[in-house]
Amino acid sequence: MSAVLAPVFRQPSPAEIFDPRHYADVRKPLAEASTLPPWAYTSEEFYRREVETIWMKEWNFFGRADRIPKPGDYFAVDFAGVPIIVIRGKDHEVRAFSNSCRHRGAAMLRGDGNCNAIRCPYHSWAYDFEGKLIVAPEMEETQGFRMEDFPLIPLKLELWAGFIFINFDPNSGPLKDHLVDLPEVLSSYHFEKMKCVRLKEYVLESNWKIYVENAMEAYHVSTVHRSTLSRQKGVFPTVVPAKGQWMALHKEHEGTRALLTGDTGFPRIPTLSGPAAKGSYYPLIFPSTMFGCTTDCMWWLELQPLSASKTKLVVGSCFPEEVTQREDFEEVVQRYYKRWDISIPEDNDISALQQIGLASPLSKPGRLSHAEPLVHVFNNWVLDRVLGAH
Ligand code: FES
Ligand SMILES: [Fe+2]
Numbered sequence: 001m002s003a004v005l006a007p008v009f010r011q012p013s014p015a016e017i018f019d020p021r022h023y024a025d026v027r028k029p030l031a032e033a034s035t036l037p038p039w040a041y042t043s044e045e046f047y048r049r050e051v052e053t054i055w056m057k058e059w060n061f062f063g064r065a066d067r068i069p070k071p072g073d074y075f076a077v078d079f080a081g082v083p084i085i086v087i088r089g090k091d092h093e094v095r096a097f098s099n100s101c102r103h104r105g106a107a108m109l110r111g112d113g114n115c116n117a118i119r120c121p122y123h124s125w126a127y128d129f130e131g132k133l134i135v136a137p138e139m140e141e142t143q144g145f146r147m148e149d150f151p152l153i154p155l156k157l158e159l160w161a162g163f164i165f166i167n168f169d170p171n172s173g174p175l176k177d178h179l180v181d182l183p184e185v186l187s188s189y190h191f192e193k194m195k196c197v198r199l200k201e202y203v204l205e206s207n208w209k210i211y212v213e214n215a216m217e218a219y220h221v222s223t224v225h226r227s228t229l230s231r232q233k234g235v236f237p238t239v240v241p242a243k244g245q246w247m248a249l250h251k252e253h254e255g256t257r258a259l260l261t262g263d264t265g266f267p268r269i270p271t272l273s274g275p276a277a278k279g280s281y282y283p284l285i286f287p288s289t290m291f292g293c294t295t296d297c298m299w300w301l302e303l304q305p306l307s308a309s310k311t312k313l314v315v316g317s318c319f320p321e322e323v324t325q326r327e328d329f330e331e332v333v334q335r336y337y338k339r340w341d342i343s344i345p346e347d348n349d350i351s352a353l354q355q356i357g358l359a360s361p362l363s364k365p366g367r368l369s370h371a372e373p374l375v376h377v378f379n380n381w382v383l384d385r386v387l388g389a390h
């Protein structure tokens with residue numbers, strides 16, 4: 001076993017990869033800790049274990065319910081290898097189902113749209129918005145076949161302030177046990193009165209953890225964003241105490257953080273109180289959703305894992321509903337889009353470079369600065385799950 005743990009330039013075999021001794025230095029306090037080993041960002045075995053112990057167990061974020069305002073409105077997503085449908089029913093409830101036909105398994109809906117029923121494109125079986133099988137042609141001679149035995153597989157879905165969360169584990173606890181104190185900490189933004197005005201997607205050439213780590217430290221800002229978001233060097237955000245499955249940075253500042261320097265935008269959200277009135281919150285809702293909550297709007301960065309080295313990023317932009325009704329909204333909001341469309345690709349590009357470097361067989365664990373405390377917390381949260389139950 002000593003050979004396994006020797007600091008040589010080689011990845012452990014899949015059988016050795018989950019030996020907790022490989023991660024002993026990640027488990028140390030921040031000032032003594034190392035980063036996760038490079039294979040945690042490149043190995044398909046590690047990724048598969050994350051799918052099993054993280055995305056199939058935790059509450060996952062799927063944007064806003066205002067994306068599907070009318071009965072029959074739907075969107076389909078392939079999340080961590082699981083195709084799902086999110087659809088609004090005639091009773092206005094939002095529900096989620098496995099996007100896999102109960103006949104011979106075809107995926108039925110793709111993208112966004114509105115439908116009268118969920119109809120399979122293969123042999124025209126059809127399901128209502130509650131997942132009940134309502135049409136199954138040519139099945140009269142099939143012995144013992146009963147329509148009621150073949151509904152779509154439902155998934156647990158809960159809403160918080162207009163945000164959709166889905167859990168693939170039927171035995172999971174309620175969403176409130178995941179978020180705990182986050183709704184209270186962010187209550188003065190009144191997300192439930194906001195509207196999502198733009199969704200933008202990117203495919204990242206990086207492991208999902210690289211992107212989370214980037215979003216949860218401001219150490220890189222004066223380098224990666226030096227010509228766009230550059231801020232005072234050495235003044236880092238503070239860590240917000242959290243009780244739920246989230247963690248956050250808070251940064252005090254004047255004005256908004258959603259515009260480039262020199263641009264003016266919409267008025268402040270009038271209800272802001274406490275730290276929300278004095279700056280911006282940057283929470284990560286575990287496992288893979290980051291919010292930017294500033295004084296006039298909020299945006300989210302939603303990660304959908306595709307493989308060990310590829311991740312879909314969905315960026316959503318939300319403003320208070322009354323702001324979206326202003327006559328000058330479309331004109332002024334372009335300044336916000338400009339800021340996101342410059343700064344987000346900067347993070348995407350640096351993440352791709354990190355992935356290239358980490359994929360090198362010569363790459364080894366690094367050390368963390370005092371300005372990266374949440375990278376350390378996040379790495380340990382991942383290890384708690386990936387190593388935990390096995
Ligand atoms: S696979 Fe869906 S109707 Fe046959
Ligand atoms: Fe950044």
